[in-house]
Amino acid sequence: MEEIRWQDLEIGATVSDPGSSREYKTGSWRSLRPVVDKEQCIRCGVCWLFCPDAAIERSVEGHFQADLEYCKGCGICARECPVGCISMEIEEG
Amino acid sequence: MPKERRGIEVSLAVAEAVGQADCDVIAAYPITPQTHIVEHLAEMVADGHLDAEFVPVESEHSAMSVCCGAAAVGARTFTSTSSQGLALMAEIFFIASAMRLPVVMALANRSLSAPLSIWNDHTDTMMVRDGGWIHVFVENGQEAYDHVFWAFRVAEDPAVRLPVAINIDGFILTHMIEPIEFEDDELIKRYIPEYKLENALHPEKPVSMGCFGMPEIYTETQMAREKALVGSYVTCLKAWEEWAALTGRRYHPVETYRAEDAEYCIVTMGSLGETAMVAVDELREQGEKVGAIKIRLWRPFPFEDLYRAAEGKAALIVLDRAISFGGPGGPVALEVRSAMYRRPQAPAVVNYVAGLASRDVRVEDFKAIILGGKAKAAAGDTAGFTLYGVRE
Ligand code: SF4
Ligand code: SF4
Numbered sequence: 001m002e003e004i005r006w007q008d009l010e011i012g013a014t015v016s017d018p019g020s021s022r023e024y025k026t027g028s029w030r031s032l033r034p035v036v037d038k039e040q041c042i043r044c045g046v047c048w049l050f051c052p053d054a055a056i057e058r059s060v061e062g063h064f065q066a067d068l069e070y071c072k073g074c075g076i077c078a079r080e081c082p083v084g085c086i087s088m089e090i091e092e093g
Numbered sequence: 094m095p096k097e098r099r100g101i102e103v104s105l106a107v108a109e110a111v112g113q114a115d116c117d118v119i120a121a122y123p124i125t126p127q128t129h130i131v132e133h134l135a136e137m138v139a140d141g142h143l144d145a146e147f148v149p150v151e152s153e154h155s156a157m158s159v160c161c162g163a164a165a166v167g168a169r170t171f172t173s174t175s176s177q178g179l180a181l182m183a184e185i186f187f188i189a190s191a192m193r194l195p196v197v198m199a200l201a202n203r204s205l206s207a208p209l210s211i212w213n214d215h216t217d218t219m220m221v222r223d224g225g226w227i228h229v230f231v232e233n234g235q236e237a238y239d240h241v242f243w244a245f246r247v248a249e250d251p252a253v254r255l256p257v258a259i260n261i262d263g264f265i266l267t268h269m270i271e272p273i274e275f276e277d278d279e280l281i282k283r284y285i286p287e288y289k290l291e292n293a294l295h296p297e298k299p300v301s302m303g304c305f306g307m308p309e310i311y312t313e314t315q316m317a318r319e320k321a322l323v324g325s326y327v328t329c330l331k332a333w334e335e336w337a338a339l340t341g342r343r344y345h346p347v348e349t350y351r352a353e354d355a356e357y358c359i360v361t362m363g364s365l366g367e368t369a370m371v372a373v374d375e376l377r378e379q380g381e382k383v384g385a386i387k388i389r390l391w392r393p394f395p396f397e398d399l400y401r402a403a404e405g406k407a408a409l410i411v412l413d414r415a416i417s418f419g420g421p422g423g424p425v426a427l428e429v430r431s432a433m434y435r436r437p438q439a440p441a442v443v444n445y446v447a448g449l450a451s452r453d454v455r456v457e458d459f460k461a462i463i464l465g466g467k468a469k470a471a472a473g474d475t476a477g478f479t480l481y482g483v484r485e
Contacts, residue, residue: 006316011254012193013314014292015301026307
């Protein structure tokens, strides 16, 4: 992202490459990260349903985990988890 | 063969020009004193004289939104507004230029409320001065008609692709009946060829416009916007030259009247320039070495042209028709001062504000302003501004 110069932009900053938002990492302003206690998680998918960013993905074992490239740290998943197994931890650095 | 010259209300002439330009989409909400422009366009579409989509929106916010959508798919797009309508459309006004959508607008200049005033001055356009549009000011009906074509020509140029506002003094100009030389459709077609938008919204080649921009990219987008607006100057000139070649009517970013050997010049924008010229003539008869400078292109600001026009003058007396409240004066004087700052032998800049909400600025008033400005400049009294004719 940092390397894009103003001359490189398309007219009106139009994005002509479909699906490029995947490469546009937007998780950098997070101050808290959701950490799931896999022991307690009942794999209900409520966190996945409620995440306003669609940042949560299902792992192969069926657990739900936030993709930190996109997670904004809003804490909604932690609040909605019916078993309270998500804790919001301070981001270091 | 002599060209057709018709007596017509300026608003209707503007609408006729939009029709001749073969506009595809017109979206507008009626507001005084813009109304006659869009009423006539609605009529032309309804009567089948103009094959365009007329979208009678429920507010100006929607008018500009429709215009942006239409321009984004490559339609030739027009709107018109005034005052409070422009205020309501302001949010999308900025978006149109940021997304580089070549919308053309006839801005029938009118003062902003409160108190409610439907009359003319430049407070509305100054509100969006920093909105990234090309702004041109016209002085009479012929110029208003001509600049509709010029605006489309500049806006849609692939090197520019920016929205253009044609500032037309409300009532003073919009509601006048003037003799206007109409050009034939063939000439217009040559001047503004069919509009092709690169990267338009199209299902076969999906693109996203108006995307989210993180702090890491926003600065670059704004630099691109600034460069585009400054760079449009060349196309503005070219479009005027081509128009002159076709019609014989020539325009410049800054125009002067008896200014060559003048010691001090009155600086105006818009229709009051004509009264200023009469005042200049009368003062010349009294032996005053005075001239007039008219700023036609307001954005991009024509620095070099202004330097040339101001060269050797002792003072520029800038007449503003808006106040930047709590600031150093009227917006035009502010910019003229800033442009002149640290120029070698820069003229003094004296600022008057007059003609708010169509209060008359007659020849006598111009003479008083010019002579008052001369005295102020001689006394070194050049800070701030004078609100001319205010009762105290
Ligand atoms: S903290 Fe917010 S953004 Fe991040 S995963 Fe949870 S709900 Fe989604
Ligand atoms: S809401 Fe809680 S329990 Fe349900 S899947 Fe998410 S983390 Fe597991």
